[in-house]
Amino acid sequence: MTKEEWAALGKELGSVFGRAELLIDGYTVNFEVQQHKMRLVIAVFVNGWMKGEWLTKKTEECTRFCRPIPVSLYSPKMKKSIASKFSKRAIKTHFPDIDKKGAYYLPDWRSVASMKRHLIKNNTSISVVRIGLTSVTTEGAAA
Structure with missing residues (x-):
């Protein structure tokens, strides 16, 4: 991902009801801003799922995408x-x-910066599919 794409992702997930879809090492990972108690968090969905087994077992999905x-x-x-x-x-x-x-x-993040550091450290290929409601082509321009 480029600096501009990270900035657009940060801007989108820094707002209420923000959402993004990334393709990370073959996994489709969706990020969605949700309310948890009295705080906004970025929820993580891997291939459309947020599974409870990620909280009890150390799975590949939880170590790659969830907040340690x-x-x-x-x-x-x-x-x-x-x-x-x-x-x-x-x-x-x-x-x-x-x-x-x-x-x-935990399958949520409190900040985009810590999420970015974790994703870069634990994954090799990160590309944008959609930021907000607009799709992104392979060249990085909005469709």
Whole structure:
């Protein structure tokens, strides 16, 4: 995608009721601005679907297109409590994964900039099919 296409995508998804359709590595990915509680988010639909299994399993679709939420296995409060009760050697033997971090994925984005960074980092081919209600040809001009 060109800078102009990213700018047009950002402008469209930065407005209420914005929508866009991209072709990313063979997947048709639709982005749609929706209200979630009292906030507007960019919802992700891969091949027309937003599946619940993306929230419970680590699938290819969720790692490529959904928003990762990093979490620690132990909270800072729990780490502090463990550190005060055990020696460093005991912590290494009984809690080997005390600093382990993981992630879960949500099928929405809060900003276009973070979505763009994630898509560029995790995919090789990104092209515009439609921004808003207008189709885009292969040359990048609106039809």
